[in-house]
Amino acid sequence: MKKIGFLGPRGTFTEMAAKFLFPQDERIPLKTIPRTIDLAFNKGTDYAVVPIENAIEGTVNVTLDYLIHQKPMPIVGAVSIGIAHHLLSASRKEFASVAPKKIISHPQALAQCHRFIQEHFPDVKVEHADSTAQAAAWLAKHQDDDVCVIANREAANLYGLSIVAEDIHDYRENQTRFLVVSSGHQQEQFVTKEPHVGEVTTLMITLPSDFTGALHQVLSAFAWRKLNLSKIESRPTKTGLGNYFFIIDVQQLMDDVLLPGAIAELNALGCKVDVLGSYYTYSDQLTRVEK
Numbered sequence: 260m261k262k263i264g265f266l267g268p269r270g271t272f273t274e275m276a277a278k279f280l281f282p283q284d285e286r287i288p289l290k291t292i293p294r295t296i297d298l299a300f301n302k303g304t305d306y307a308v309v310p311i312e313n314a315i316e317g318t319v320n321v322t323l324d325y326l327i328h329q330k331p332m333p334i335v336g337a338v339s340i341g342i343a344h345h346l347l348s349a350s351r352k353e354f355a356s357v358a359p360k361k362i363i364s365h366p367q368a369l370a371q372c373h374r375f376i377q378e379h380f381p382d383v384k385v386e387h388a389d390s391t392a393q394a395a396a397w398l399a400k401h402q403d404d405d406v407c408v409i410a411n412r413e414a415a416n417l418y419g420l421s422i423v424a425e426d427i428h429d430y431r432e433n434q435t436r437f438l439v440v441s442s443g444h445q446q447e448q449f450v451t452k453e454p455h456v457g458e459v460t461t462l463m464i465t466l467p468s469d470f471t472g473a474l475h476q477v478l479s480a481f482a483w484r485k486l487n488l489s490k491i492e493s494r495p496t497k498t499g500l501g502n503y504f505f506i507i508d509v510q511q512l513m514d515d516v517l518l519p520g521a522i523a524e525l526n527a528l529g530c531k532v533d534v535l536g537s538y539y540t541y542s543d544q545l546t547r548v549e550k
């Protein structure tokens with residue numbers, strides 16, 4: 260049995276992702292995303308499951324930055340999970356009579372429900388929690404009728420809270436992608452019964468200095484080889500204003516010819532290229548049953 264660290268407590272979306280890929284393994288809830296990554300880095304777990312990107316709100320910067328700048332570890336898998344947010348209260352009420360003074364949740368969840376909050380509770384104080392389930396656990400403990408939290412159905416059930424508004428995320432097709440990173444402790448590739456839905460190699464590309472047409476040249480190394488890209492993102496190197504690197508997802512596993520050729524071409528241009536991982540992707544959309 261493997262040890263899988265995830266952003267806890269029980270009832271987070273990250274737990275759903277970890278359970279989907281590792282239903283039989285020991286899942287260990289951690290308080291924050293950095294702590295989840297730290298424990299795997301220090302070989303306290305075999306794998307960490309961490310959110311990386313949401314369809315509405317974009318990149319989970321803390322995950323990306325922490326993995327790149329603090330604790331680099333190979334990405335060995337990714338899974339997309341359908342995300343449905345609900346408004347929860349300590350006591351059962353009609354939505355019309357819900358009048359919280361405060362709404363608590365994870366910043367990503369609050370951002371994904373921004374329009375709902377603006378429309379129904381424009382003057383209510385919004386407070387950040389380490390995770391959606393952590394906000395739910397707090398409300399279960401404090402039974403405060405002036406507070407609502409945003410979390411999933413699993414958290415409502417686990418912590419005995421009532422759903423006072425369902426599906427409050429601003430866009431219907433809401434999904435979050437989670438990465439599986441390896442402590443390098445066991446074999447890097449993990450085994451799952453789920454069929455994979457895609458293949459990705461994630462590259463981090465640092466340009467030598469800002470030169471004209473740099474991004475164009477980087478992209479053409481992939482384009483003429485017909486290497487399909489599914490994501491390109493720039494993040495600050497944190498070495499000074501205007502210094503960026505690119506994270507690029509190529510839609511295939513590392514091979515012997517095309518990707519090494521593209522990397523050699525980028526190296527010849529003076530770019531530094533790090534392979535952050537080459538892995539299968541999974542999705543719960545094939546198997547998910549709407550509740």
Ligand SMILES: O=C(O)C(=O)C[C@]1(C(=O)O)C=C[C@@H](O)C=C1
Pocket residue numbers: 266270271272273274310313319342365367368389390391392435
């Ligand atoms: O708070 C949770 O339940 C999480 O698993 C974190 C997280 C995130 O960081 O994006 C995961 C999925 C949703 O996008 C909202 C929150």
